[in-house]
Structure formats: structure tokens, C-alpha cells
Amino acid sequence: GLFVDGLGEGLFLDAPAAADFVREAAFNVLQASRMRISKTEFISCPSCGRTLFDLQETSARIRSKTGHLPGVRIAIMGCIVNGPGEMADADFGYVGSAAGKVDLYVKKKCVKRGIPFADADQALIDLIKEHGKWEDPPEEEEEAE
Numbered sequence: 001g002l003f004v005d006g007l008g009e010g011l012f013l014d015a016p017a018a019a020d021f022v023r024e025a026a027f028n029v030l031q032a033s034r035m036r037i038s039k040t041e042f043i044s045c046p047s048c049g050r051t052l053f054d055l056q057e058t059s060a061r062i063r064s065k066t067g068h069l070p071g072v073r074i075a076i077m078g079c080i081v082n083g084p085g086e087m088a089d090a091d092f093g094y095v096g097s098a099a100g101k102v103d104l105y106v107k108k109k110c111v112k113r114g115i116p117f118a119d120a121d122q123a124l125i126d127l128i129k130e131h132g133k134w135e136d137p138p139e140e141e142e143e144a145e
Helices: 019-032 055-066 117-130
Strands: 041-044 073-077 092-098 101-106 109-116
Touching: 041 055, 055 073, 055 117, 092 109, 092 117, 101 117, 109 117
Parallel strands: 041 073, 073 092
Antiparallel strands: 092 101, 101 109
């Protein structure tokens, strides 16, 4: 609560765990309190009977393609009923709008409607690029032989 209330500026964790785990946990706490944004933030609905696509599979696929964009908030919502309201804080939204179709949002505004599901991931990436928030993913370092 202290970070959320703006009463803290740092975090020190002393735990009997691996240093990488402790560092990741500290960054997660800082990210959740919006004190330090160090990675992409994903917002998703809990899924219900109105969900128009496999939410877990789609979320994993979008994470794998956009997870390298620190500070960008992406919402992945299963339907148009509650999706736009639940994703109000997101920079970009990916919302199921009809069977096999997705609408894309920038902030709270729908900017592309009825995109075929097969094309929606790339359309989201293109939208992120159009708004200057895209960075190419870091190249994987080749293993030393």
C-alpha cells in the first residue's frame, strides 16, 4: 500500500532465494504499484461463456510477440460486452467482437473493427507500430560453441 500511496521510492527484499528470483519479485512489486515500469503489462478478462476465442492460447501468443515492449499496456478481452470497460487503462486493446472477428482499440477508442482472427495479431503489431510504441525484439545471443 505504501507504494500505491506514493510513500516509497525503493524496495529491498532479503529472502533465502536465488538472486534472479528476488530481483524479478522486486520488479514485479514495483510494476504492480506503478513505481517502475520495466516490462509489458497485460490485462485480460477472466473469460466466460461469451468469450469468442481461446483466451489463454491467444494471450500466450500475443505475449510472445509483444512481451518485449516495456511500458506498453495491452488488454486481451474475450468479448465486446465487458471488454472495453475492463481495459480502460490499456494503451491497446484486442477484443473479440463476433465469431472469428476481433476489434482493436487505442486507449478507449475502437480504431479497427471486424478483423479476421487469423490477421488480428499482426494488425495489433501494426497498430502498436503506427503509434510509435514498437521496438524490435532483442536478438537472441548465439550460444558459444
